Amino acid sequence: MTAQPETRTPLSRERVLAAAIALADEQGIEALTMRNLAGALGVEAMSLYYHVANKEALLDGVVDTLVSEIENELGGLGVPDGEWKESLRNRILTARGVMLQHPWAPSVIETRTTMTPTLLRYMDTLLGILVEGGFSNDLGHHAMHALGSRALGFNQELFAPSDPSDNDDGMAMLSDVAPSLPYIMGMLSEVAHDDPDSTLGWCDDQTEFEFGLDLLLDGLEQRMLRT
Amino acid sequence: MTAQPETRTPLSRERVLAAAIALADEQGIEALTMRNLAGALGVEAMSLYYHVANKEALLDGVVDTLVSEIENELGGLGVPDGEWKESLRNRILTARGVMLQHPWAPSVIETRTTMTPTLLRYMDTLLGILVEGGFSNDLGHHAMHALGSRALGFNQELFAPSDPSDNDDGMAMLSDVAPSLPYIMGMLSEVAHDDPDSTLGWCDDQTEFEFGLDLLLDGLEQRMLRT
DNA sequence: ACCTGAACACCGTTCAAGT
DNA sequence: ACCTGAACACCGTTCAAGT
Numbered sequence: 048m049t050a051q052p053e054t055r056t057p058l059s060r061e062r063v064l065a066a067a068i069a070l071a072d073e074q075g076i077e078a079l080t081m082r083n084l085a086g087a088l089g090v091e092a093m094s095l096y097y098h099v100a101n102k103e104a105l106l107d108g109v110v111d112t113l114v115s116e117i118e119n120e121l122g123g124l125g126v127p128d129g130e131w132k133e134s135l136r137n138r139i140l141t142a143r144g145v146m147l148q149h150p151w152a153p154s155v156i157e158t159r160t161t162m163t164p165t166l167l168r169y170m171d172t173l174l175g176i177l178v179e180g181g182f183s184n185d186l187g188h189h190a191m192h193a194l195g196s197r198a199l200g201f202n203q204e205l206f207a208p209s210d211p212s213d214n215d216d217g218m219a220m221l222s223d224v225a226p227s228l229p230y231i232m233g234m235l236s237e238v239a240h241d242d243p244d245s246t247l248g249w250c251d252d253q254t255e256f257e258f259g260l261d262l263l264l265d266g267l268e269q270r271m272l273r274t
Numbered sequence: 275m276t277a278q279p280e281t282r283t284p285l286s287r288e289r290v291l292a293a294a295i296a297l298a299d300e301q302g303i304e305a306l307t308m309r310n311l312a313g314a315l316g317v318e319a320m321s322l323y324y325h326v327a328n329k330e331a332l333l334d335g336v337v338d339t340l341v342s343e344i345e346n347e348l349g350g351l352g353v354p355d356g357e358w359k360e361s362l363r364n365r366i367l368t369a370r371g372v373m374l375q376h377p378w379a380p381s382v383i384e385t386r387t388t389m390t391p392t393l394l395r396y397m398d399t400l401l402g403i404l405v406e407g408g409f410s411n412d413l414g415h416h417a418m419h420a421l422g423s424r425a426l427g428f429n430q431e432l433f434a435p436s437d438p439s440d441n442d443d444g445m446a447m448l449s450d451v452a453p454s455l456p457y458i459m460g461m462l463s464e465v466a467h468d469d470p471d472s473t474l475g476w477c478d479d480q481t482e483f484e485f486g487l488d489l490l491l492d493g494l495e496q497r498m499l500r501t
Numbered sequence: 502a503c504c505t506g507a508a509c510a511c512c513g514t515t516c517a518a519g520t
Numbered sequence: 521a522c523c524t525g526a527a528c529a530c531c532g533t534t535c536a537a538g539t
Contacts, residue, residue, distance in 0.1 A: 057522075057523095058522080058523085080511090080512070080513085081512085081513065081514085082511090082512080082513090090523075090524095091523070091524050091525080092513090092514095092524095093514085093515095093523075093524060093525080094522075094523050094524070096514080096515095097521085097522060097523070098522095101513075101514075102513065102514090154384075154385075156432070156433070157381070157384050157430065158381075159433045160433065161433070162433050164450075164451040164454075166432065166433065167448070167451055167455055167458065168451070168454055168455065170432065170458065171454070171455040171456065171457050171458045172457075174457040174458055174461060175456070175457040178457050178460070178461075184460060184461040184464045184465050185464070185465050187457075187461060188461055188465045189482065189485045189486075192429070192431070192482040192485070192486060193482070193485060193486035193489050195429050195430045195431050195432070195486070196430040196431070196432060198432060199432060202419070202422050202430075203384065203422045203423040203429075203430035204419070204422050204423070205383070205393065205397065205422070205423060205425060205426060206383070206386045206387060206388070206389050206393065221394070223391075224391040224394055224395070227391075227395055227398070228394055228395065228398045229398065229402070230398050230399075230401040230402040230405050230414075231394065231397065231398045231401060233405070233411060234401060234405075234411040234414060234415055237411045237412070238411050238412050238415045255416065255419040255420070258416045258419070258420060259416075259419060259420035259422070259490075262420050262489075262490060262493040262494065262497075263486075263489060263490070263493070265493055266489040266490070266492060266493045267489065270489075284503075284504095285503080285504085307530090307531070307532085308531085308532065308533085309530090309531080309532090317504075317505095318504070318505050318506080319505095319532090319533095320504075320505060320506080320533085320534095321503075321504050321505070323533080323534095324502085324503060324504070325503095328532075328533075329532065329533090
């Protein structure tokens with residue numbers, strides 16, 4: 048039990064980022080404060096600033112780490128051989144797999160304002176898949192924008208409940224306003240909603256994500272062939 | 275100049291929400307603190323809590339006010355007559371018009387976790403347009419999710435620069451990593467980027483928004499007709 | 502019913518100082 | 521080179537108190 052007692056491994060940027068991800072995974076993103084993170088690393092808060100410029104830089108690094116995680120699962124960088132549509136779909140669904148392991152990640156990505164080299168390289172590979180698949184630069188450009196956050200495996204819904212597993216957040220009061228929601232009530236009586244196992248938000252479940260993704264991919268294919 | 279000197283109009287939920295929107299418009303969303311907002315209203319911070327439960331409720335109210343703004347521009351609630359595709363497109367581009375007047379709004383909407391009656395009614399009308407246009411409940415449901423935040427007029431990009439008018443944020447260092455970005459560099463040499471007048475982020479400009487929107491609408495139409 | 506003042510428990514971050 | 525302690529300028533929010 049006194050195995051490694053005083054041999055505190057020195058901090059490093061990588062250790063800090065890994066600890067930040069672990070902390071967010073375990074206690075939620077709101078628990079990721081400089082003080083908490085330092086505590087988890089057995090260190091004072093101010094020590095973090097030696098390895099990371101400030102909290103924004105910490106979050107940038109966290110996102111970079113997640114993008115690297117995606118690329119590792121795909122076996123590294125580089126445009127793969129094979130059909131563009133399949134490659135792109137596969138890549139994006141792999142990205143989604145990483146997001147599902149870190150459900151707080153989309154909310155962090157949404158707040159980033161600086162484009163990092165890692166993210167740029169990820170996007171370059173996506174664009175490369177399109178261009179090598181026959182897209183013009185112009186159509187490839189449109190395609191990247193049309194995909195938006197889907198390129199990283201998540202879809203921005205109109206709102207996300209605090210606890211993804213608790214749909215009653217917005218549902219409890221739904222009965223109050225039901226009379227003024229004829230179409231939604233009609234739909235809900237007929238359509239099952241949400242697979243709790245593959246969900247990144249109220250409605251961003253696997254089925255809906257793939258529906259929207261395929262809608263875009265099919266549309267892009269048609270516009271490419273039309274050229 | 276001493277026209278209305280001591281006759282301080284009493285606070286109200288509406289005045290608080292309107293002042294919050296004005297403050298964010300003028301000084302940016304990060305300036306919207308309870309203390310600042312109170313100051314702008316000539317009141318102490320704690321007075322706000324009489325009209326609004328807390329800051330989250332304030333932001334919920336702000337979003338509701340913006341949605342109402344959209345509906346006012348459209349001439350009220352209710353499913354309009356006419357072709358579904360045109361109605362939906364028109365509605366969404368109107369929503370986008372409101373977002374462009376309040377460029378901070380998307381970032382606030384993204385953080386909402388409670389579904390308000392106002393937002394539900396807005397969505398009900400969108401769904402109504404689809405269903406009256408011939409969509410099944412199931413396909414209408416898929417369509418709403420596929421649209422995601424586009425239903426409110428914005429598209430989640432992979433990152434958004436701090437100052438929308440300053441693309442150099444991410445571009446300054448682009449030259450450093452250029453060698454590892456063959457496709458992006460090739461594209462940028464050929465494709466013009468961003469219309470600064472109609473932009474909600476790095477790339478969410480009017481052209482790209484409409485491209486993505488039409489991609490989705492065309493795809494949905496095909497899937498509906500296939501039924 | 503509506504507004505205030507002082508206080509509390511947090512943030513991120515600075516700076517000079519330790520080893 | 522790496523880490524710390526005390527302090528600063530902010531947050532949102534409580535509670536008891538004023539009118």
